Amino acid sequence: MGLRFLTSGESHGRGLLAVVEGLPAGIPVSREHLERALARRRRGFGRGGRAAVERDELEVWGGLRDGRTTGAPVGISIANAERELWDEAMNPWAVNAEAARLRAVTSPRPGHADLPGGVKFGHLDMRAVLERASARSTAPRTAAGALAALMLEELGISVRGAVESIGGVTARAPECFEDWARASLSPLGVAFAQDEEALRERIARADEEGDSLGGTFVISIAGAPPGIGSFTEWDRRLDGLLGQAILSIPGIKGVEFGAGFAAAGLPGSQVHDPIVVDGGRWTRPTNRAGGLEGGMSNGGEILVRAAMKPIPTMRRGLPSYDVASRSPSEGHAERGDVCAVPSACVVGEAMAAWTMACAVIEQFGGDRMDDLAQRFMLYRRRAEGWNLHA
Ligand SMILES: Cc1cc2nc3c(=O)[nH]c(=O)nc-3n(C[C@H](O)[C@H](O)[C@H](O)COP(=O)(O)O)c2cc1C
Known part of the structure; x- marks a missing residue:
């Protein structure tokens, strides 16, 4: 069956649930790791009051014992902080x-x-829609992705994200391990602290104007050997699976891999990465493909870039139509974010880790983490020096 997860819960209900099934037994999991992922999802400047009041109280219902996965479904609940204020309006x-x-x-x-x-769904009171469509539902996904990231870590695969622009103001892209590490700690998700001020100013201006902003972020998956995913059927392609996972994040409207859209305007000689053998290993001196060829990892760093549209809820609502009074109105204004790109980037990391973990489980299977790791390492050793040694 592979890996799968389901979530339930609404923005102002009792809380949110994730049930994650198919993780091999023996993955070390700490409460701090899960809480850190959830706290990073709330980061940013220009997040609404909601992000400030939520503490993401986490409870584990099954699947973990003594700090390790048992092989049973991992059940996680995340309580909503203000649930008492909404009990009467949200009563099931x-x-x-x-x-x-x-x-x-x-x-x-x-x-x-x-x-x-x-x-x-025939809801004249559209709260029944927005309560679930709200990006609060990305909290349990982030928890599922954080579990997947731990499995990948055991295999030497790391998933990181960084914000590259907000509202048209750009930040320098990460280039090395330290840059990615700084981006993961930055409240704005950027690799260089010097870039934060201009982004803050842009967000503050949009806030003053009652407006909202989007932006772009990039996800890196490092350490995957060549051949994860497959070219053999359309729905096994890793680029397709990653694209779907990232596009499933509310507000994400575009995805590109490596040189992406820019490659469409360049000749092939400036786009494709030469193949070189160096030190008894297959290597690629450039990585314009973003680590993906033929729907498979090619051994390079997988780079996925995403574009997020501006937040729809604005203090100055756009023209709309009230379905109760049947008259022109302004779009509903709910307390919300001016910009959520740094948070969306954390959700992007979670969805990328999840997708990668699914592809790994599909290919190498495993009830036990040690068995999976053994099979994976054997494959990695063979793949790196494939056909180069007598
Ligand atoms: C982390 C995160 C936080 C978000 N916060 C808000 C918000 O406060 N208000 C809002 O209207 N939309 C917010 N969005 C975007 C909406 O959820 C999204 O635009 C909406 O569900 C419609 O889906 P679509 O943009 O994919 O078409 C957020 C998205 C993410 C990923």
């Missing part, structure tokens, strides 16, 4: 009509799920 059995009316959303926000979701 009988909502208090007056409380629900006060929280009702009848003016759909352009750019959000409100209108198509309301039409689809």
Whole structure:
């Protein structure tokens, strides 16, 4: 069956759940690791009041014992901090009509799920849509991805992310291990602290104007041997799987690998990476392919870049139409973020780690982490010197 996870929960309900199935037994997991991933998801400047009040209280319901996975499904719940304030409006059995009316959303926000979701499920109060469409649902995904990242770490594969631009203001891209490490600690997700001020100013200006911003971030998957994923069927291609996973993050509207869109305007001689044998190993002096050829890892660093659109909820709502009064209105304004690119980057890391872990399990299988690691290392050794030694 491979790896899979499901999540449940709403933005202002009791909390969120993730059930992660298929992780091999024996992966070391610490509470701190999971809490750090969730705290990083709340990072940023220009996050709304929500990010500040949420503490992401984590509880493990199964699948972990003595700090290791047991092989059983890992169940994780993350309580919502303000749940008492919403109990009456979000009651699963009988909502208090007056409380629900006060929280009702009848003016759909352009750019959000409100209108198509309301039409689809027949909800005139679109709170029933936005509560689940809200990016709060990326918290349990982040937890699932953090577990996947631990499995990959055991195999020498690391997944990192960095913010490259916000609202048209750019930050320098990471180039070495230390740059990626700094980006993972930066509140704005950037590799160089000197770049933070210009981004902060851009976000503050948008906030003053009642507006919102998007941006771009890049995810690196380092340490994968060649041949993860497959060219043999469309739905086994690693680039396709990574693309779907990153595009599934709310607000992400574009994905590219390596040179990506820029490659479309260049001749092949300036795009494809020469093949060289050096020191008894296959190597590539350049990495414009972003570590992917033929839907497989090629041994280079996998580089996935994502574009996030500006946040749809704005203090100055765009023209909309109120479905209760049937008259023109402004899009609903809910407390929210001005910019969430640094957080989306953390979710991107989680989704990339998840996708990579799925591809590894698919290829090498394993009920036990030590068995999986043994098979994987054998493959890695063979792959790196493939056909170069007598
Ligand atoms: C981490 C994160 C935080 C977000 N915060 C908000 C927010 O506060 N307000 C908002 O309207 N949209 C927010 N979004 C974006 C919306 O969830 C997204 O635009 C919406 O669900 C519609 O989906 P689509 O943009 O993919 O079409 C956030 C997205 C992410 C990844």
